[in-house]
Amino acid sequence: MSVAKKQYKRITTKSLVEMKANGEKISMLTAYDYTMAKIVDGAGVDVILVGDSASNVMAGHETTLPITLDQMIYHASSVIRAAERSLVVVDLPFGTYQGNSKSALESAIKVMKESGGHAVKLEGGSEIAESISRILTAGIPVMGHLGLTPQSIYKFGTYTVRAKEEEEANKLLEDAKLLQELGCFALVLEKVPAVLAEKVAKSLTIPVIGIGAGGGVDGQVLVTHDMLGMTHEFNPRFLRRYLDLYAEMTNAFQSYIQDVKSQDFPNEKEQY
Numbered sequence: 001m002s003v004a005k006k007q008y009k010r011i012t013t014k015s016l017v018e019m020k021a022n023g024e025k026i027s028m029l030t031a032y033d034y035t036m037a038k039i040v041d042g043a044g045v046d047v048i049l050v051g052d053s054a055s056n057v058m059a060g061h062e063t064t065l066p067i068t069l070d071q072m073i074y075h076a077s078s079v080i081r082a083a084e085r086s087l088v089v090v091d092l093p094f095g096t097y098q099g100n101s102k103s104a105l106e107s108a109i110k111v112m113k114e115s116g117g118h119a120v121k122l123e124g125g126s127e128i129a130e131s132i133s134r135i136l137t138a139g140i141p142v143m144g145h146l147g148l149t150p151q152s153i154y155k156f157g158t159y160t161v162r163a164k165e166e167e168e169a170n171k172l173l174e175d176a177k178l179l180q181e182l183g184c185f186a187l188v189l190e191k192v193p194a195v196l197a198e199k200v201a202k203s204l205t206i207p208v209i210g211i212g213a214g215g216g217v218d219g220q221v222l223v224t225h226d227m228l229g230m231t232h233e234f235n236p237r238f239l240r241r242y243l244d245l246y247a248e249m250t251n252a253f254q255s256y257i258q259d260v261k262s263q264d265f266p267n268e269k270e271q272y
């Protein structure tokens with residue numbers, strides 16, 4: 001069992017590499033706003049991801065593609081104001097780094113300057129190597145993301161498990177090694193077979209954080225709204241729900257409506 005091996009006042013990219021070396025699993029959750037980030041950080045999560053899943057969770061879009069750099073910066077700056085201990089990683093959104101490495105660097109610098117985030121995350125392997133290298137030359141830490149990369153949903157066509165076939169699995173392993181060589185400090189592996197994910201984690205010294213990638217990796221990430229049960233249309237096998245907040249919140253709202261209608265709220269103690 002992995003337990004905290006060392007107390008960290010503030011998690012850095014170096015702490016994560018150290019955790020992997022010490023066999024301590026890394027916890028990562030998403031947040032997009034101050035209030036949620038305050039709770040997540042206070043609970044002691046190691047990494048907060050300001051994911052472009054904000055496009056789905058916060059804005060109700062079907063994919064992550066529509067969210068803009070300015071919207072990501074708005075979410076990230078709210079999270080940064082709450083985070084006292086966690087490392088805050090910000091997704092570069094679709095279209096802000098794939099075109100050329102110059103615009104990738106400009107996007108990453110804008111995120112770092114305007115949000116105060118600690119690192120950026122980019123989806124892809126060899127095809128974005130130049131962008132990753134250029135961002136790293138500016139001293140900006142980069143987290144990679146391989147496997148199911150939702151920004152490429154229209155290429156894949158579905159959100160099913162990736163790299164089940166040998167050719168794609170080999171490419172993924174090569175890409176993971178390349179990202180480490182380039183200087184990424186960690187890697188997210190999304191929805192790939194557990195055996196492959198474990199092989200990738202064992203081949204690298206940088207931590208591999210999985211979502212739907214089994215238990216053989218160095219840490220886990222979930223979308224906070226999913227693990228709290230606030231979203232209930234989304235039911236992938238990998239998702240463990242720790243609460244049923246959809247039901248709890250619905251009950252609370254219904255009680256409030258009833259209290260307002262019946263004039264039970266506010267009572268004498270709840271007024272001036």
Ligand code: KIV
Pocket residue numbers: 030049050051052053054091188190211221222223
């Ligand atoms: O945007 C996001 O929330 C993510 C996680 C699912 C890893 O990239």
